[in-house]
Amino acid sequence: MRLSTRLTIAMVALVLLATTAVGVLSYRNIAAVALPRALDRLQTHAELLGSELAASVRGARADVIGFRSAVAAIDIMNAHLNRSTDPAAAASETELRRRLGRRFEAELVSKPNYHEFRYIGVEDGGRELVRADRSGPGGSPRTVPDGELQRKGDRPAFAETIRLPAGEVYVSPVELNQENGVIETPHVPVLRVATALHAPDGRPFGIVIINVDMRPAFARIRNAAADGRRRYVVNDHGDYLLHPDPDREFGFEFAKPRRVQDDFPELTELLAAGGTASGVVLDRTGHRFGAGVVSLRLAEGPRIAVIETLPYAELMATTIAARDSTLIVGLVAALCAFLLAIVVARSLTRPLVQMTKVVEGFSRGETVALPAGGGHEIGVLATAFADMAAESRAKTASLLESEQMARDVVANALDAFVQTDEAGNILEWNPAAEAIFGWSQQEALGKQLISLVLPEALQSHRRRMREQLLRSEASAAAGERFEIDAIRKDGHPFKIEVSLKALRRRGGYVVNAFIRDMTQKIAADEQLRQAQKMEAVGQLTGGVAHDFNNVLTVITGTIEILAAEVSDRPDLAAITRLIGEAADRGAELTAHLLAFARKQPLQPRDTDVNRLIVESAKLMRPTLGEHVEIESMLADSVWPALVDPGQLSSALLNLAINARDAMPDGGKLTLETRNVILDESYAAAHSDVRAGNYVMIAVSDTGVGIPESIRDRVFDPFFSTKEVGRGTGLGLSMVYGFVKQSDGHIKVYSEEGFGTTFRLYLPQAGGSPEQLAAAPLSAELEGGHETILIVEDDPLVRSYVDTQLQSLGYKTLSAANGVEALDIADGGAAFDLLFTDVIMPGRLNGRQLAAEMARRRPGLKVLFTSGYTENAIIHHGRLDSGVLLLAKPYRKLDLARMVRTALTDAGILADSHSAPA
Incomplete structure (x- = not known):
């Protein structure tokens, strides 16, 4: 046999062998890649179905939590506890239930997958208070009449929910809905989401429960099946909730359990593992299926699983087609090689074999080796093929990486x-x-x-x-x-x-x-603007009040002197009384301004707010009149509050007077207390609030309410809706400033035509409440013979104080600032008391001057005075221990009493206050 024939036969045999090898390797490679990818696609489909199923009930948990704190639900509870009437809501329990029913109907209209919305009370065997379902004409939402309401106290969902701690949510397994203890026909698979409502004393009052209709979600999963796919939904026991054959669904409800483990025994391990999984499994008849399983919790409740299966032949259809195509192509290639080998066997046999190996290596992802021999053309072709293969691999890998990175960025x-x-x-x-x-x-x-x-x-x-x-x-x-x-x-x-x-x-x-x-950003910006506005107004009003107090101090003192001189002239005495009353009115006005500016000196104590409210209510009754009813709803075991009791009494009286003016035809004023905890989330939403324990005092009226257009301005100073002459516009401003200065929080709630509620949140005190009794003050002027150093930057006030102290028998020295006072002390002058203003120009304020004096003269006694004190002797509005302060403006009697107190009872500055402020 000739060599060319042998070469041709060998070449053809080689081509057949190479083609067969390529086909087999290609089939194996494709199968190795295709099967995991097909299973991944099956798993991805199952995950998408699970995500869609979870999304259909995702809002139910948030809705039921929202109704736990909804005003309508709380109003019904308050009305029930108050014998069918809620004073704050000004409506009967029947009317409140009717309103809540309308709201439930609206929820059913906006959420087609909700089957029922109910509010069930604990009393009367768990009787429904409000129920809205789809029993109206044509399946429309309807509030069920009272006669059709049922008792649900024996139902597992009610019993499980009512035992939950406050704030937790109960989610039932998916089961068939029942009416009057009978499974509803046609069957309605539902998921029940419920939470308990508790009365103010912590006892469970009832539950709010939503029945989510799972039929639409199940129908979408069932209808999406195609191409031989079968889809199932099972509970954590493996019972079918959704099956291609509806007769196999919810068998456990009829004592005929049908479980997925019975049909696919190998799925037992995948279901037990939880999470997501995929693989090839055998059914009970021995047929192979690809299966994708995803386990999830609906509304964070019991676990269910979504399963998608596909027959193995369908799963590997693409791979089998690729195998058959490869074999056909191989046979054609062998025939062509045989015909071509006859002509070019001697010249191309070896290069073609090498090129075949190159192609085979490329199919396996191996490094491409250049063929040896075959002429220049074969070498160029091989080199080009190698370059192309390398570039193709690099670009494909880069493209896949970039695409995956972009998808991850967008998804997260x-x-x-x-x-x-x-x-x-x-x-x-x-x-x-x-x-x-x-x-x-x-x-x-x-x-x-x-x-x-x-x-x-x-x-x-x-x-x-x-x-x-x-x-x-x-x-x-x-x-x-x-x-x-x-x-x-x-x-x-x-x-x-x-x-x-x-x-x-x-x-x-x-x-x-x-x-x-932008919702949260807009709200935060608005809150910041309001806080900045109130701070700016506070700085302005505080400064004005300080300067005005200096003027009032001179006026009040001068009027006292004039009154004494014209006491035998009734006409002139009447004029001095009018001027004195005007000065008192001005002093009251500046006190309100300082309260709003948070610059008034406070004396906070551990205060029993319940006792203080009882005493304040006695003072309110003659002020409010007989046409206003006062009701107190004081919680037991209320914490003591760290607050100035006198200022708190004034604040409550201001709120009561505002309430009286809002009820010209009479009404009810309600005073309420309870313990509250403002958590981190509440503090994050209100930048001026610190998380912690607070005592809440609510002052509510049944008046005309505050229009929404001016609700944000009620705490602004000099803003008033009253007639001219009936108010200064500083009452609520004073309350606002006092609460803020006490490290508290204040909120106003109002609805036109239904009344207004002011809620004061005061910080909890650490100890036991102190007694509120105060020692009576002497009305007699008492003087002395000691020497007093007066330090005051205002020349009018300095002259007035000098005159008044000398009239009381004291010897006086005076200085315009701290430097002059130190010069007097360094000059050797003897004095028994330093009487100094707190806020003075120059390098030394009153506190710093007192500290310097204490270094020079240990044991020196000090009396401070100021229109406001900022932080020189007051830290956050509270007087330092052992510090005496005479607030401007003051009368001669006040001056005489405080000077006497400072000389006889005051603490020594050097003992505890020697460091500069």
């Missing part, structure tokens, strides 16, 4: 990412977009972005802006950032910040939008 972004085509149709919709707008990804994809999230009035404007962006290459590349109003799925409007950028692709432009919800 805090801002919403939305991508649209030129027509505005949504192409991408990340989880943050779902959270912000309320539309799921499945609902949003393919929809018009503008019609989905923008109010109708702005849609034409946004279309013009997008067209303008796409017309210019420069603007498309640079992008656009702006703020605009948007709407959520439930129709709620809110403001968003949008960053737009258009990108050109082969099919035209796509528009990428990053969207940020």
Whole structure:
């Protein structure tokens, strides 16, 4: 046999062998890659189904928690506890239940997957207080009449929920709904989500429960099955909740359990492992299936599993087709090689074998080796093939890595990412977009972005802006950032910040939008602006009050002198009384201004607020009149509050007078106390609040209420809605400043026509409450013969004090500032008391001067005076221990009493206050 024939036969045999090897290796490689990928796709489908199922009940937990603190639910509880009437809501229990029923109906209208919404009380065997279901005409929502309400106290959902600690939520397994103890027909699979409501004394009052209808979610899973796929939903025991054969569903409800372990025994381990898993399993008949399993908790309740199966033949259809195609191609290649080998066997046999090895190596991902021999053309071809293979691998790996990185960034972004085509149709919709707008990804994809999230009035404007962006290459590349109003799925409007950028692709432009919800930022900015405004007004009013107190001090003292001189002239004496009354009115006004500015000296003590309110109520009765009823609702075991009791009494009286003016035809004033804890989340939402324990005092009236348009201004100084001459506009300002200076918090709640409630939150004290009794003060002027050093920067006040002290028998020395006072002391002058203003110009204020004097003359006694004290001797509005302060303006009697007290009873500055402030 000729060599060419032998070479041809060998070449053909080699080609057949190489083709067979390539086919087998390709089949194995494809099978090794295709099976995991097919299982991954099956698993991904199951995860998507699980995500959709979880999303269908996600809102129920938040809704039931929201109704735990809803005003309507609490009002019903208060009305029931107050014998069918809620004083704060001004409505009967029947009316409140009717209102709550309407709200439940609205919830059912807006959430089609809710089957029932109920409010069940503990009393009367767990009787329903309010129930709304879909028993109206055509399945419409309806509030069930009282005669149809049922007792649910024996139901597991009620018993489990009522035993929960406060704040926790009960989630039932998925089961068939029952009416009057009978399974509803047609069957309605439901998930029950409930939470308990507790009375103010901590006892359980009832529960709020939502029955979520699982039929729509199950129907979507059932209808989505195709291409031989079968989908199941099972509970944590493996009982079928959803099956292609409806007769096998919920068998456990009828004592005929049908479980997935019976049909797919190998799924037992996958279900027990929990989480997500996939694999090839055998059914009970021995047939192979690919299975994807995802385990999840609906509304953080009992665990369920979503299972998707696909016959193995369907799972490997692509691989089998690739194998058959490879074999056919191999046979054709062998025939062609045989024909070609006859002509070019001698010249191409060896290079073709080498090239075959190169191709085989590339299919296995091996390094490409250049063939030896075969001529220049074969060498060039081999080199080019090797370069192409290397570049292809590198680019493919880089592309996959970049794509995965981009998807991870978009999926985990805090801002919403939305991508649209030129027509505005949504192409991408990340989880943050779902959270912000309320539309799921499945609902949003393919929809018009503008019609989905923008109010109708702005849609034409946004279309013009997008067209303008796409017309210019420069603007498309640079992008656009702006703020605009948007709407959520439930129709709620809110403001968003949008960053737009258009990108050109082969099919035209796509528009990428990053969207940020501005709701919290807007609220925080508004709160900051209000706090800054109140702080600025406080600084201004405090400064004015300080200077005005200096003037009032001179006026009041001068009037006393004039009154004594004209006591035998009735006409002139009457004039001096009028001037004195005007000066007292001015002093009261400045006291209110200092209270608002948080610059008044406080003497906080551990105070029994219940006892103080009882005493204050006695003083309020003659002030408010017979047409106003006063009711006290004081909680037992209320903590003592760290507060100035006198200032608290004044604040309560101010609030009571405001309430009286809001009830011209009479009404009820309610005083309430209880212990509250303001947590970190509340403190985060209110920048002026520190988390901790507080004593809450509520002052409520049944008056006309405060219009919403002025509700934010009620604490502004000089703002008043009363007639001219009936008020100064400083009552509520004083209350606001006192509460803030006491490290407390104040909130106002009002509804026009229904009344107003002011809630004062005062910090809890650490010890036992002190007695409020005070020693009587002497009304006689008492003088002395000691020497007093007067330090006052205002010459009028200094002259007045000098005159009054000399009239009381004292010897006086005077200085305009701290430096002059130290010069007098260094000069050797003897004096028994330092009487100094706190706030003075120069390098030494009153406290610093007292400290310097104490170093020079240990044991020196000090009396301070000031229109306000800032932090020189007061820390956060509270007097230092052992410090005596005479607040301006003051009369001669006040001056005489405090000077005598300082000379006889005052603490020594050098003992405990020698350091500068």
